[in-house]
Amino acid sequence: MYKLSLIDKLSFIxxxxxxxxxxxxxxxNFNLIGAIFGEPANFIGRIIYILVGVAGIYLIYFWLSTKRKAYK
Structure with a gap:
């Protein structure tokens, strides 16, 4: 079984x-990030959007790597 690292957990969150x-x-039609950090998306809001995108890309890599390990 795969043990989740801190970066895995943060990516999922x-x-x-x-x-x-x-x-x-x-x-x-409610933007929670915009409501919390201000509209239009200020610097902190943009950073959060970027981190969410990077986390999504990382989870694609995570999924593919665990899928390959399962077939070995």
Whole structure:
């Protein structure tokens, strides 16, 4: 079984935050990140969006690497 590292856990948390934000935008036209850090997206909000994107890319890598290990 694969043991999750700190970066794995942080990536999952960031992607969940991003998914919840997109769900709120789609359902209620409410941007949670924008509401917390200000609209339009200021510097901190933009950093959070970038981190969510990087976490998503990392989780693609994580998924592919664990998938390869499962078949060995």
């Amino acid at each position: 960031l992607v969940i935050i991003g998914a919840l934000n997109w769900g709120l935008i789609g359902l209620f």
